[in-house]
Amino acid sequence: MSKPSALEEKLDHLQHHFIDSDQQFEASKMGMWVFLVTEILFFGGLFVAYIAYRAWYPDLYLLASTELDTFWGAVNTAVLIGSSLTVAMAIRSAQLNQIKGLIINLYITIGLACVFMVIKYFEYAHKFEKGILPGSYYSYEGIAHEKANIFFSIYYMMTGLHGVHVLVGIGLMIWLVIKAKKKVFHSGYYTPVEITGLYWHLVDIIWIFLFPLLYLID
Amino acid sequence: MATNEATTSIKKLQVKRFKPDENPEKHYLNEETGIWAWMTTVDHKKIGLMYLASITFFFFIGGMLALLIRTELLTPAQSFIDADVYNQVFTLHGAIMIFFFLIPSVPAVLGNFVLPLQLGAKDVAFPRLNLASYYIYVIGALFTIFAIFTGGVDTGWTFYTPYSATTTGNVMAMTFGVFVLGFSSILTGLNFIVTIHKMRSPGLTWNKLPLNLWGLYATSLIQILATPVLAITLLLLTMERALGIGIFDPNLGGDPVLYQHFFWFYSHPAVYIMIVPGFGIISEVISTFSRKVIFGYWAIALSSLAIAFIGFLVWGHHMFTAGQSSLANMVFSFLTFLVGIPTGIKIFNWLATMYKGSIDLKTPMLYAMVFLFLFTIGGFTGIMLGALSVDVHLHDTYYVVAHFHYVMMGGMVMAFLAGLHYWWPKMFGKMYSEFWGRISCGIIFVGFNMTFLPQFVMGAQGMPRRYFNYIDQFQPFHQFSTVGAYVMGIGFFIMAGYLFHSLRKGKRSGSNPWGSRALEWQTSSPVPLHNFEHTPVIINGPYDYHKPMSEFQLGIATSHNGHDHHGGDHTDVSKTEKEQA
Amino acid sequence: MNRFSEFMLPPQKSTLAEGTDALFHFINITSVILLIGITIAIVYFSWKYRRRSDNDVTPVITHNSKLEITWSVIPLILVMIVFGWGLNGHVNLNTAPDDAYEIRVVAKSWLWEFHYETGFVSVNELHVPANRPVKLVMSSDDVIHSFYIPDFRIKNDVLPNRYSSVWFEAMEPGESIIFCTEYCGMAHSNMMATTFVHTQEDFETWLITAGSADDNMDPVELGEQLVTRNACTTCHSADGTELQGPSYLGIFGSERVMESGETVTVDENYIRESILEPNAKIVEGYQPVMPSYAGSLNDRQIDAIIEYIKTLE
């Protein structure tokens, strides 16, 4: 292990069972990667359901996806990619000891995540009005396919679970802002920023797949 | 051969021999006592013991439920509980034994206690996460208990749709409890993987890693790769009940066989979550009590990983008669047989380790022998069930029940007991009664075979599982089986007795009662608060019994990282340094 | 060998049983030989190499490639034999001959219905001809069940959303038991039926007479037979015993409180409704689990059951 590269020897963050900051940083990062593996398989289950039903009823997916608005889906994709960029910028700021930049970038990320959720809210509300409700509450008659309810069950489960992850991300980001304001982070210690960033990028990646699979069926 | 190289570089680093304190005054059990200190501890050893207490509780409950089932089955018709209660009882027996006992048993209890010790680390990589995973386990358990008292669950531990989507009772609380529990398992696996990667002592390379850790590593990989799928499956099932999403419920257009794929994608690898860490323990115990280098170190280590991997591809053998396509049946049957090979290799390796050893049949070794015998039977009957045409006849009969009890109880529980007896002195610094240990091992062995051997016969004769009533011709087998269950119960009762006695009045064990070369035995018993008073340095493999003990006790004096809040350590260091190599 | 076979397995009553049993015995014998070998090794090593002193020196044997390859390859060959053999048997189990006689099976919680080509429906009694392949095309009305005849070595799950099938060829006239082997709720273990194997001629006569046999029977007697034949007695006793459903004893003319809170007098109309639409009115304390008999009982038969219940006071 190399010597801690921190400019000043601030070691408040170092827990007793680690040898040095680098070991702690590497361990946390690996822990996050292992966690991301579990996240991928967690969503993987839903993708399996999606693929199995799509293989059974390709026409159902064609019909039902016309109810989803490609424009707003694309906007949301762009919003999430933008927020990934700002998270990456936030990490860069932390690495360069620019705490102000870190906080600003986190604020922008939170803002973009909220925009995503608001758009999602309007999409959901629009469907609810039509009677496209999840599960047995489904009452929309506009799709001539007997399994239409299942497509929307999968849609709601996938986007809903993704939405929950976005909310968790917003919570984590707010926590980071509070910590950053207390001057906890510096170029020698920004582990929470880094691993929250990893989480956020994964949420972005999952949406990158959800978008074409749900909205872009033609 | 590496010794010479190593010793030269060791001199530069000022490596000394640290003999463990045989009679430590301060250790993890008497520093920081009191309920609150235990509840908030982040010490992996105490968390391990908290898990031990919890799983013992659930093993007791699950065992009592088993006796209830066996007693009811004494007669073909209803004897003292009705069908509804019976169905709830076997559901709970299965769910509790699998989710609350077997899955956390070795990783969360013995793994938590031993893993950092075998690595020479002070703790796991994320101690707070470790404590959190314990509390998540407790929360999951509370949900399940809540489900029992608010309507019960009668679906069987497999929660097959559409029955689970339509039956009355509180299935939602139960599945949610198991869902929560899954996260405990995931976090433990995550913690172990990172710990093994990042917290190894100097010199502890991958080819010197104890086989127990290879087993735990393979287990952790399965935990992180499979458990999330259980989580999503149960979430979908909960949603099925709450909202009627219809993915698995045929009444709403779904496919129940798809549910079975989801469920077994987790639950078959879960069998390996239960058994693979058992393999690790058996390797440790057999090598220690044969005082001999393990035969085929890499074969055992890699076969654990191979089992973990192939174990993911065989889930469909639970579904040969479920209406799965013939193509899938063929592929799953083929892969199932492949998983038998690495398992067989392990058995032969353990036997070869005993060959020309110096075998001491102490209680842990006795359990290891029992494991070898019972697990082999479990394995062979598994081959039987993997054979497509025979499985059609045997599927969902008592043959399957007997088979998985031979694997889970004859394999896993025996391995757990071997490990518990093996590491007991390390945990508490006390010895148990060797005499009663052997007696109860014998009683459990006899009782176990009495219980489950007849079940093979009645299963092959056609007795279906999960039957409350049965036709008269099976009664003699059921009665024999019930008697066996009580014999086994007596065995466990004796075990509880002598283990409690050892806690209160046991003889001091000394740091290394078995003469093992493994790292966890090179510190005092009970273990100091931070495991080692020095940083261990490893130059030999953990099974190199041909090398002197002194080469296994090397280390560098600890330089604590500045702000250690446990003041005691600094003063104690000088005490342990009194003897040098 | 025969004795062992009788002890371990039910009698072979279908043409497929022999092949399955041969593989069963092959695996059993191979396993027992290997198990004895392993056990002898364990016991022998434990005794021969027991610890003699605390300073025992053990040899350093880390691996032996020849040995390891042997004990990997031999089991591999054995399991591949088992795989091929099992697959072969499975293919036979799954390919019904084209000329097989077809019977529709409908599983309901907790009874088996067998529909014949004549339109006749028997409950919990499967009648088949001997020495002729029979194919069962199965489906379920509610949850998953599984159709299992141990004597024939056949089993397959019965699904609510698809058809599944099994086939067999019974070898001689006789009776064999049918189990449900997929857990399906409270009376899962009572969901049993019997296979009656007739000679070809007997079967044909049975098929013709079965539908009309009831015509000139006394209604009460017919009703008593019908409640047994249609598996009503699985859940409703005639002697006051509490099962999954209310007992028939003294039920007629009594007043019962429903789950909805209303009170209903048990009369002809209520019994008729309960047979055809069982879940319309549920007596307090019971579950809505009874399957509908609409389509499988005609008016005369329902009347007969009502007459029978009236006699149980």
Added chain:
Amino acid sequence: MSGHHISSAKFLWGVAISLFMLTFITVAVTWVAIPEPWNVVVAIAIAVVKAIIVSAFFMNLYWDTKFHSMLFVLSIVFFLLFIGITLLDTLYRTDPIPSF
């Protein structure tokens, strides 16, 4: 130290812009009628490229230890095994049809 790679702001912007472009392309190809299986293939291929860009340059896998990339790939492999083997059942079921 592999774990502390610092990307320049310009580079991060470049990555984001390429992602925006790919998003536009994936929407744009739906305006062109591509025959049946290929429209899905193109959509997934673009999504995979985007995911690789995000993981390599935003999540720093490109500069990180190989083990993290391995974990990422491992999870995808197991997902593919899950769906691949499940499809062996769901796509190849042949249900009997009752004749009466």
